[in-house]
Amino acid sequence: MxxxxxxxxxxxxxxxxxxxxxxxxxxxxxxxxxxxxxxxxxxxxxxxxxxxxxxxxxxxxxxxxxxxxxxxxxxxxxxxxxxxxxxxxxxxxxxxxxxxxxxxxxxxxxxxxxxxxxxxxxxxxxxxxxxxxxxxxxxxxxxxxxxxxxxxxxxxxxxxxxxxxxxxxxxxxxxxxxxxxxxxxxxxxxxxxxLKVAGSPEPLDRAARRNAGTGLLLAGGVFAAQFALTKIASDGFADPVAAWLLVMLGVAGLAAAAVSFPRLLPAGTVRLAPGLPSVIATRGLMTVAFFGAEAFVPLMLVSARGLSASTAGLALSAAAIGWSAGSFVQAKVSFRRQWLLVIGASLLSVCIGGLALAVAAEVPFWVLVLVWSAAGFAMGLTLSSTSVLVLKLSAPHEQGRNSAALQLSDQLGGVVGTAGAGGLFALLRDPEAPGQIPVFVAIWLALCVFAVVGIVAGLRAARGESEHLPATTHTGKVPSQE
Missing domain, CATH: 1.20.1250.20 (MFS general substrate transporter like domains)
Incomplete structure (x- = not known):
C-alpha cells in the first residue's frame, strides 16, 4: 500500500x-x-x-x-x-x-x-x-x-x-x-x-511451464518467419531448393506463431469476448492500423510529394505530440474508461481513411500533418486507457501475466501492421513509378479495416465487467454486468 x-x-x-x-x-x-x-x-x-x-x-x-x-x-x-x-x-x-x-x-x-x-x-x-x-x-x-x-x-x-x-x-x-x-x-x-513477494516462491506450476514453452514457441515462430522472408527478399529464387526450404520454414514459423499467440492471451481475446479480452484485442488492432500506416507516410511524402526526409518527418513529430496530448486527456476523464477505446478507434479509423483522401497533390501538406497528429491523439487516448484497464481488470496474482499479454498484443500488432503493409506495397508498386498514389491509398484503406474492427472490440470491452470489479481474467471467467 x-x-x-x-x-x-x-x-x-x-x-x-x-x-x-x-x-x-x-x-x-x-x-x-x-x-x-x-x-x-x-x-x-x-x-x-x-x-x-x-x-x-x-x-x-x-x-x-x-x-x-x-x-x-x-x-x-x-x-x-x-x-x-x-x-x-x-x-x-x-x-x-x-x-x-x-x-x-x-x-x-x-x-x-x-x-x-x-x-x-x-x-x-x-x-x-x-x-x-x-x-x-x-x-x-x-x-x-x-x-x-x-x-x-x-x-x-x-x-x-x-x-x-x-x-x-x-x-x-x-x-x-x-x-x-x-x-x-x-x-x-x-x-x-x-513490492517483493513474501516467503519463498513456489515451484513453477504446470500452467507457468506451459506458458514459458508457448512463449518460446511464439518467439521462435516469429523469428523463423521473418528470417525466411528476409532471405527470400535478398536472395530471391536463384537457388530453387534453398528458396523452397525457406518458404517451408516461413510457413512453419507462421503456423507456430498462429497456434501459440492466442494461448498467451486471456481466453476469448481472438473472438473479442466482452471485458478484458476485448481490451487487449483493441490494443493489438490499433497498433496494426497505426504503425502499418505510419511506416508509409514519410515514403509517400518523399516519393509522391517530393518533400525532403526532414520535412516529411514533421508528420511523425506531430503524431508524437498528438499521442502525448491524448494520454493527458485520458487521465482527466470521469466517465467509464472503456468508452475511450471506442472513441479512439473511431477517430483512428477516420484519420487513416482521411489519409487516402488527403494524398492528392491539391491538398496542402499541413492538412496531412493535422490528420496524422489526430491519429497520434487517438493512439494516446486509447493505448494509455488499455494499460489502465488491464491493471484494473486483473486479479492481483495475474497482473504480470496480463501485462505481458498486453505487451505481446502491442508488439505483434506492430509487426503485422508494418510487415503486412510492406508486403502489399511490394505486391502493388511499380518499380518504374515509385510515387504512385493509388498504392498508398490501397495500403491505408486496408489498414483502416483493422481500426474499424477496433471499434467493435472497444464496444465489446464496454459490455464487459465494471472496471472496478476484480476478474479471473486469464481463465476467461468474465462476470456478467447484470
Missing part, C-alpha cells in the same frame, strides 16, 4: 517522486533507443556490411522482447517485479554494450536480441510496479506521463542519432544510452523493496 501522504499528494509526492522519475526515465531511454536506432541503422549496415540483413536488426529485438515479456510476466506474478527489473536491466546494458562494440553485423544483431530480451522483462516489471505502488486513481496520470516520455525522444532522437553517426560514431547511439538506464534503475530499485 502507498503511504497516506502519497495518496493525498499524488504521484509526485515526496515518497513517490523518485520512483515516478525513475520509471519515466526508463521509458524515456527505451523510447530514445527505439527512435535513434532507426536513424543510425543505415550507417551501421554500411560500415559492417549488413545491408542484406538490415531487417533482422529490428526483428531480432522484437522477437526477443516477445519472449522477455512472457517470461517476465510469469516471474513478476511469482516473485514481484524486482527480479525481472534487475535481470532486464542487466540484459539491456549487456546488449547495448555488445551492439555498440560489435565488429560484425551479426554480432550487432545478436546484441539487439539481448537488449530486446531485457526490454521485455523491464517493461512488464514497470507495469507491475505501477499496479502495486500507485493507487488506481493515480495510474491514468502515470501512464499519461509515460506516453509523454516518448515525445522528446521522438522529436530529438533521430536528429541526435544522425549527428552522432555523422560527427562521431554510430556506436555512441548504443553506448550512450547505457549510463542513463543505470541511473534510472538506481532511482527505481530502492523503492521496490516493499
Amino acid at each position: 502507498s503511504h497516506p501522504q502519497a495518496l493525498r499528494s499524488g504521484a509526485m509526492s515526496a515518497s513517490l517522486r523518485p520512483l515516478t522519475i525513475g520509471v519515466i526515465a526508463i521509458i524515456t531511454c527505451a523510447a530514445f533507443e527505439a527512435m535513434a536506432v532507426v536513424t543510425a541503422m543505415p550507417s551501421v549496415a554500411a560500415e559492417l556490411n549488413g545491408v542484406s540483413s538490415y531487417g533482422l536488426a529490428f526483428s531480432m529485438y522484437l522477437t526477443a522482447s516477445l519472449l522477455g515479456s512472457v517470461l517476465g510476466g510469469i516471474w513478476c506474478d511469482r516473485r514481484g517485479p524486482r527480479p525481472a527489473l534487475a535481470v532486464g536491466m542487466g540484459l539491456m546494458i549487456a546488449g547495448l554494450a555488445v551492439s555498440g562494440s560489435a565488429p560484425a553485423f551479426w554480432i550487432m544483431t545478436a546484441g539487439r536480441a539481448v537488449s530486446g530480451l531485457g526490454g521485455g522483462f523491464m517493461i512488464v516489471a514497470v507495469y507491475v510496479i505501477i499496479a502495486k505502488a500507485y493507487p488506481q486513481r493515480m495510474q491514468p496520470v502515470v501512464f499519461g506521463w509515460l506516453a509523454a516520455a516518448w515525445v522528446v525522444p521522438s522529436l530529438i532522437g533521430p536528429y541526435v542519432a544522425g549527428v552522432l553517426a555523422e560527427q562521431a560514431s554510430w556506436r555512441w547511439v548504443f553506448l550512450g544510452v547505457a549510463p542513463v538506464i543505470v541511473a534510472a534503475f538506481l532511482l527505481v530499485w530502492p523503492r521496490t523493496e516493499r
Whole structure:
C-alpha cells in the first residue's frame, strides 16, 4: 500500500517522486533507443556490411522482447517485479554494450536480441510496479506521463542519432544510452523493496511451464518467419531448393506463431469476448492500423510529394505530440474508461481513411500533418486507457501475466501492421513509378479495416465487467454486468 501522504499528494509526492522519475526515465531511454536506432541503422549496415540483413536488426529485438515479456510476466506474478527489473536491466546494458562494440553485423544483431530480451522483462516489471505502488486513481496520470516520455525522444532522437553517426560514431547511439538506464534503475530499485513477494516462491506450476514453452514457441515462430522472408527478399529464387526450404520454414514459423499467440492471451481475446479480452484485442488492432500506416507516410511524402526526409518527418513529430496530448486527456476523464477505446478507434479509423483522401497533390501538406497528429491523439487516448484497464481488470496474482499479454498484443500488432503493409506495397508498386498514389491509398484503406474492427472490440470491452470489479481474467471467467 502507498503511504497516506502519497495518496493525498499524488504521484509526485515526496515518497513517490523518485520512483515516478525513475520509471519515466526508463521509458524515456527505451523510447530514445527505439527512435535513434532507426536513424543510425543505415550507417551501421554500411560500415559492417549488413545491408542484406538490415531487417533482422529490428526483428531480432522484437522477437526477443516477445519472449522477455512472457517470461517476465510469469516471474513478476511469482516473485514481484524486482527480479525481472534487475535481470532486464542487466540484459539491456549487456546488449547495448555488445551492439555498440560489435565488429560484425551479426554480432550487432545478436546484441539487439539481448537488449530486446531485457526490454521485455523491464517493461512488464514497470507495469507491475505501477499496479502495486500507485493507487488506481493515480495510474491514468502515470501512464499519461509515460506516453509523454516518448515525445522528446521522438522529436530529438533521430536528429541526435544522425549527428552522432555523422560527427562521431554510430556506436555512441548504443553506448550512450547505457549510463542513463543505470541511473534510472538506481532511482527505481530502492523503492521496490516493499513490492517483493513474501516467503519463498513456489515451484513453477504446470500452467507457468506451459506458458514459458508457448512463449518460446511464439518467439521462435516469429523469428523463423521473418528470417525466411528476409532471405527470400535478398536472395530471391536463384537457388530453387534453398528458396523452397525457406518458404517451408516461413510457413512453419507462421503456423507456430498462429497456434501459440492466442494461448498467451486471456481466453476469448481472438473472438473479442466482452471485458478484458476485448481490451487487449483493441490494443493489438490499433497498433496494426497505426504503425502499418505510419511506416508509409514519410515514403509517400518523399516519393509522391517530393518533400525532403526532414520535412516529411514533421508528420511523425506531430503524431508524437498528438499521442502525448491524448494520454493527458485520458487521465482527466470521469466517465467509464472503456468508452475511450471506442472513441479512439473511431477517430483512428477516420484519420487513416482521411489519409487516402488527403494524398492528392491539391491538398496542402499541413492538412496531412493535422490528420496524422489526430491519429497520434487517438493512439494516446486509447493505448494509455488499455494499460489502465488491464491493471484494473486483473486479479492481483495475474497482473504480470496480463501485462505481458498486453505487451505481446502491442508488439505483434506492430509487426503485422508494418510487415503486412510492406508486403502489399511490394505486391502493388511499380518499380518504374515509385510515387504512385493509388498504392498508398490501397495500403491505408486496408489498414483502416483493422481500426474499424477496433471499434467493435472497444464496444465489446464496454459490455464487459465494471472496471472496478476484480476478474479471473486469464481463465476467461468474465462476470456478467447484470
